[in-house]
Amino acid sequence: MIFLRHENEMVTEGIFKGMHIVSALYNCARQNPKKPILVVKSDVNAAAFIEKIGNPIKRAFISNYNSFNTGIGYIEDSPYIKISNKVKYPTWIKGTNAFYIHASVVNEVSAQISASRNLLYWVNSVGKLIQPKGVFCYQLPVLQQDEQLSNIYLYRFVRQHYKRRWTFFLLFCHLIYEKKFPFFAFAKAQFFKKRSVHIEQAILSDSILQKEGKLDYDVIIPTLDRPDYLYDVLRDFCKQTVLPSSVIVVEQNAESSATSQLTYLKEESWPFKIIHKFIHQTGACNARNIALSLTKADWVLLFDDDNRFPEDLMYQVASALRVTCSKALNLAYVQKEEIENQKGYFQWAYFGSGSSIVHRDILNQCKFDLALEHGYGEDADFGMQIRNSGYDIIYAPEIQVRHLKAPIGGFRSKFKFLWSSENILPKPSPQIMYNRSKNTTQSQLKGYKLTLFLKFYFQQDMKNPFTYYRYFQKAWSSSLNWASKLPINV
Missing domain, CATH: 1.20.1280 (Monooxygenase)
Incomplete structure (x- = not known):
């Protein structure tokens, strides 16, 4: 790992001494294209930061904790703005006390974005641009700082990374909520062009792989009045090259006198253990929590009862988990005639309980919030619980599950609140x-x-x-x- 130390954004030692830190970083990366680089302020003890980053994968961009600027929340509606300063948190927002980035990523960026004279602006601009391109961006709860972009740079940032109309919206929010009218910052921002970068997925593929081993996983499936669809799902699992340890089915029927529709669970033989729980209460949050409490495997696949998938699905999942070192993986959830063309792996702003696999370490801390039962937002909330526990959600668009959206069953009756x-x-x-x-x-x-x-x-x-x-x-x-x-x- 190469160290670049700077004071007041000027390199203080080595062959790049006296050069602005961003220019030095660009030059260093060109000269050492296969090396990871750590940029640190001269007066900062980076030992805790180095310990926290460990042995990161090549596609990582990691900094200390920093708050950026509260105004960004007016225009970005994502989970990357409310950042926990207690755990490693996935976000494009960056600090400048210390940050890690691989030279190959820097070289991709430097070919498209000129060296900035403002380090805080540069690290956040790069984070915002490369996160959706497959670079995993994080903050660590060490070397905490509160270095915020001024309004001049905030409006410029919004202009260069969002659609132009959001600069008007930001001005409107400042006027309404803060009784401020930073017109000069707004007007100056209009002279800048929007930024974009392209990152070759090939440069991100040299990842640190975990040791290959058997994927120990359970499956949880809440179901309501879809016995035929569920049967097809179970038969698809029977064909898997990597079989589950257990499949937990929580069948729901609000009628107290109702009996189970899933007689085939006992009448037929299955190559895995089936745990069947029949309850007289509807609600996906409650059903999933019951199912999760019955799991024992290291990994749990959260699934819907109207999915179809190929026989090598779980083999693909096992490979993706090894490559990304992730503990929460969202699979592509495509409907009929829908096509997902993205390639690679990406940090994901969402969470889908119909086609995701999550590690036991997460499930020991996270449950579906019953306050959201029969409503909206339970998946988004579960995703935030994952992030606030110090984990990330990675999207694997090439691993695809077909969601049939069955026309019968499920949670179709409108709940009266x-x-x-x-x-x-x-x-x-x-x-x-x-x-x-x-x-x-x-x-x-x-x-x-x-x-x-x-x-x-x-x-x-x-x-x-x-x-x-x-x-x-x-x-x-x-x-x-x-x-x-x-x-x-x-």
Whole structure:
């Protein structure tokens, strides 16, 4: 590993002494294209950082903890903004006390982006650009700093990494929520062009592989009134080249007198253990939590009851887990005639409980939140629990599961909530408000509120803006009120 030390962004030692740190990094990477590089401030003891990064994979870009600028939350609605400073957290946001990056990645970037004279801007720009291209970006809870971009650079950042309209939205948010009008920063940003980079997947493929071994996994499947579809799923598992240890099926039927539809579970033989739990309560969160409590394997595959998949699916999964060193892998979940063309592996802003595999270390800390039962956001919340526990979610687009979206069964009946009969219905739904209040920053919540306000203004009949504003405020307050009462037993 090559060390580059700098003070006030100027290299303090070695052959690049006196050169600006970004220019030095570009030169160093060109001269040492196969080396990892660590950039550290001269007055920083990087021992804790080096210990935390361990032996990272080639596609990693890791820095110390930094808060960036709260204003970014107004315009980015992703899990990468509310960052935990207690664990290794997946995010494109970067600090400058210390960061690790591989020379091959730097060379890809330097060929497309000129060396910046502002290190904080450069590391965050690079993080924002390369994360969606397959580079795994993290912050570590060490060497913590609060080095924020000024508004001049914030507006420039938004202009160069988002659509132009978001600079207008940011200005609007600053005016409404902070009573500020940084017009000069806004106007200056308009002269910059949007940035983009291309990263060759081939340079990211030289990963550190874990030792190959048998994939020990259980499968959990909640099901409701889909016996034929579930049967096909189980038969697909029978054909797997890597068989599960157990398949846990939680069958739901709200009728207290109902009997199981899954008689074939006992009537037929299976090459794996089947655990069948029949309950008279509906709800995917509860069903999955019950199923998770019955698992014992190191890995758990979360699955839906209307999936179809090839016989080498789990062999592909085992290979991907070794390559990415991930403990949470999301598979491509494609519907009929849908095509996923992406190649490689990516950090994923989502989580899907219909086609994901998760390690026991995560499941010992995370459960589906019953406050979101029968509503929306349980998968997004589970994903945030994973990230806040110090793990990442990786997307494998080339490993594909076909989701049939069965026209029968499942959770199709509309659940009647206590707020359903109110004169002014809560907006957004209390479950969405609960999830956003729990998992986003105040700036993100305010940005979402303004987006929702504008979106629904043009979709409803109340065209008097003042009347609509009063109505929306009441609907928003109602949502906050009901969200604070979740979960509600009805």
